[in-house]
Amino acid sequence: MGYMCDFCGEQRSMVYCRSDAACLCLSCDRNVHSANALSKRHSRTLVCERCESQPAIVRCTEERVSLCHDCDWKSHEASTFSPTHKRQTINCYSGCPSAAELSSIWSSILQIPSVDDTTCEEELGLMSIAENSLKTCSCVGSESNTNHAETETENVNVLVGSSSSLPEIKSATQNLGLQSAASVDAFPSKILGSSPFEDDDGFYDDFDMDEVDLNLENYEELFGVTLNSSEDLLENGGLDSLFTKKGISAAGSNCQNAVIAQGSSSAQRVNPQPACSIASAESMMSSKTEPIPCFTSRKTHSNLSFSGLTGEGTTYDYQDCGASSMHHMGEPPWCPPSSESSQPSVSRSNAVMRYKEKKKNRKFVKRVRYASRKARADVRRRVKGRFVKAGDAYDYDPLSQTRSC
């Protein structure tokens, strides 16, 4: 990682943004991608430590380097010396995670340098961090552990990538001979996707229900039930109950990255095609009265569409970073871990109430793209709010706040 940040040109680049095709330092990454909702959707990953210009897709645990596809092939597939190296798939992330969160996510990979947390700390509540979780390739975890701290995390990641619930993770962890399930408990719950009801307040604070707008196209056809909105989904018992009605397991769906029917074996029963449409939260909401044009072939695809936690997931993002990596991570937060809906209705109603409250208070921040145009508009005279020709009569002058007539 010797190349400089493409943005500031001062710091060493650590992150590769595919959308921007740029290598960025952590500081610039956060600055650039906290600019607006669109930029937050950009999926980023580590920079290849060998060529230092391509996005890394795997981490060689033997050589302790992050490698892009080409470098990985050169190092492992084409090499006779190290074809058996254990490699760990590196997933991309989006949003604006803090250094601490990045550190926890990449603890097994990097020493994250300290970054000014103030830049977008307040945005963190809106960001999806669970999608940052790592998924390892199947070759990891089948061997005994030698490096405690690192390997433990890696194995947990394996489980994250393949399991759907915490109990299963714990069980599998024990089966794999890890030291104890405590390490799993210690791992950030957001990444593990554990039940939200274990910590009602804490989870929902991060969960940001207002950002989750679910859009189930043709749900009536699929499930034979009526669902008007995500609120209905919450109130009616969640996705699990929906699936249960059709004998479909919702395991593997995650509220934050609930790309159902994309790689999930259970969901594939519903949708054998990997195609999945993901729209922004706003477009989801607009679809309440009007279908989204991009949803095509609805008769043949289930098109179970979810926005990410932040409403920032895009088809590109998911395709870009290995698509199905993030949807195995647990039950939807509104669903209890067990199918018998043992969670008291109080928690659900609380969640609904909080969701409505946050939705009500949602702010749509407008971002000025061209300051020069703003400056011009700020001094332009108007009549009833409309711009008037220069020299014409006006009723509002931003400069003098007076009328010409």
Add this chain to the structure above:
DNA sequence: CGGAAGGAAGAGGCCACATCACCTT
């Protein structure tokens, strides 16, 4: 309990024009 009426809140359109982006010469 359901419907009507009224108020509150939000979304979208309109306006002029400097600036941007693209194309042609």
Add this chain to the structure above:
DNA sequence: ATAAGGTGATGTGGCCTCTTCCTTC
């Protein structure tokens, strides 16, 4: 290959209108 000129598209803020949602009766 580069520069200059032309042209259509874009974006900016305040106000108004319309629609939707919520509360009250």
